Amino acid sequence: MFLPESIDLGHSEKYVLSIRIRPHGFTFSISDPEDGRNYCLRETSFSEKDNLAVNIQRIIFELSFLTQEFKQTNVIIVSSDYDLVPAPYFMVKEKDQLYNLTHTQQEGHILSDLIEKQDIVTLYSINDEIFGFLSRNLWDPHFFHHSTLLINLFENRGAANPNKSKMHLNFHENSMDVICFAGNKLVHSLTYENEPAANQAYFILKLWEICGFDQLEDIVYITGKADDLLIIRLQEYIKNIEQVSSPSEIYLWSEDAQNAPLDLLALSL
Numbered sequence: 001m002f003l004p005e006s007i008d009l010g011h012s013e014k015y016v017l018s019i020r021i022r023p024h025g026f027t028f029s030i031s032d033p034e035d036g037r038n039y040c041l042r043e044t045s046f047s048e049k050d051n052l053a054v055n056i057q058r059i060i061f062e063l064s065f066l067t068q069e070f071k072q073t074n075v076i077i078v079s080s081d082y083d084l085v086p087a088p089y090f091m092v093k094e095k096d097q098l099y100n101l102t103h104t105q106q107e108g109h110i111l112s113d114l115i116e117k118q119d120i121v122t123l124y125s126i127n128d129e130i131f132g133f134l135s136r137n138l139w140d141p142h143f144f145h146h147s148t149l150l151i152n153l154f155e156n157r158g159a160a161n162p163n164k165s166k167m168h169l170n171f172h173e174n175s176m177d178v179i180c181f182a183g184n185k186l187v188h189s190l191t192y193e194n195e196p197a198a199n200q201a202y203f204i205l206k207l208w209e210i211c212g213f214d215q216l217e218d219i220v221y222i223t224g225k226a227d228d229l230l231i232i233r234l235q236e237y238i239k240n241i242e243q244v245s246s247p248s249e250i251y252l253w254s255e256d257a258q259n260a261p262l263d264l265l266a267l268s269l
Contacts, residue, residue, distance in 0.1 A: 003030065004254075006038050012068040019066070019138075020146075020264050021130070022078035022173065024048055026059055028066065029260060031268050036249060039268070041256035053129040060137055069139045074267055077111070078146040080175070080191040082124040087114065090121040099123045113148040117155060118186045122148045146263040147177060147189050153266045154179055155186065157244070158219060165213045169204065171224030172261050176200055180211050187211055197227035204230075205237060215239060223262055 007015065007030055014034070020027040020043075027043035046055050060066055083102055090098070090112070099110045108125035109132075115122060124145040134141055154168045162183060170177040176195065180188040188211065192203055204220075219240040222231075234241055247269055250257050257265065 003042075004038075004040055007032075007040055009065050009068060012065070012070050015070055016072045016074070016267070017066065017070040017138075018074040018076065018264055018267050019134075019141075020076040020078060020261065021052075021056065021126075023052065024050070025173070026056060027261070027264065028063075029256070029264055029268075030070075031257075033071065033268070036253040036257065036268065039254045039257040039260075041260050041264075053127055053133070056130055057133055060133070067137050067139065073138050073141045075134055075138070075141045075143045076146050076149065076263055076267075077124060077126050077143065078173075078175070078263070079124060080193050081105075082122055082145050082147055082189075082191070084186075084189055085121045085123055087119045087121050095123060099125065111143050111145070113143075113145055115148055115151055115186070118151065120186060122151075144267075146261075147179070147191060149263040149266040150177055151179055151186060151189060153262070153269070154221075155181065155184060157221060161219065165211065165218040167204070167208060167211075167213065167218070167220045169220060169222045169224075169226065170262055171222070171226050172263075176203075178204060178207055180207065180213075182211065197230040197233075200227070201230050201233040204234065208238065 014032065016031050016033055018029045025043065025045045030040045032038035046052065081103060083099060085098060095112055096110045109128050110123060110125055113122040122145045150170055158166050165182045168179040174194045176192045178190050188207060192200065215237060216239050219242065220234065220238055221242050221244050223244045246258060250265065
């Protein structure tokens with residue numbers, strides 16, 4: 001897997017490595033925090049029958065440069081299994097018990113992210129074998145759940161309308177993230193996987209109703225590629241729907257950056 005000539009891993013300590021793991025895929029980016037144009041993205045997908053841990057180990061061993069010392073090494077876990085816990089109620093020693101209260105699969109290594117401005121903690125799970133392998137073989141990795149990065153990115157979107165509620169829909173691979181704010185306060189964050197457009201429309205509109213959002217005043221922001229039929233259905237019920245493109249600075253960077261998932265890009269913005 002070749003890298004662009006502009007990236008000199010003889011000086012890996014000047015770059016940021018970000019690895020993105022989803023149930024059937026592995027992506028990594030190498031970026032220069034001093035020059036956004038120097039951004040490299042590489043990805044691969046696996047069969048549902050493949051063992052994810054075995055595939056990740058194989059890739060890390062084959063691409064041994066991923067184990068070098070970088071300025072920062074990030075690992076993003078993409079999954080629909082996560083919980084949001086108010087920070088005042090969160091205790092590190094009890095994170096396993098908290099997570100297992102709402103999840104039937106009580107296995108894996110439980111991690112947590114603090115969403116500082118919201119005073120909320122994201123709880124999520126990573127396979128024990130994958131966590132141990134990455135912790136041993138990467139240089140001081142920092143772990144994040146993909147929803148944490150999106151919430152941090154979205155919380156300031158629509159600042160010109162601080163009194164309006166906003167629903168952010170982010171489409172990537174076979175997933176849809178739904179992140180809701182009442183003003184600047186986070187009220188919901190959910191991820192749906194492998195759902196047809198009709199189901200997506202139902203989940204969105206039901207959550208809109210539960211949140212008490214206004215059909216004429218509040219706003220839906222859409223990033224990524226949504227099904228055309230879904231957009232048509234939403235327009236029947238919600239007046240303000242905006243398709244949002246990638247952050248403007250990305251268009252001054254490399255083509256790889258323009259193709260990167262939004263949660264991965266959030267680490268470079």
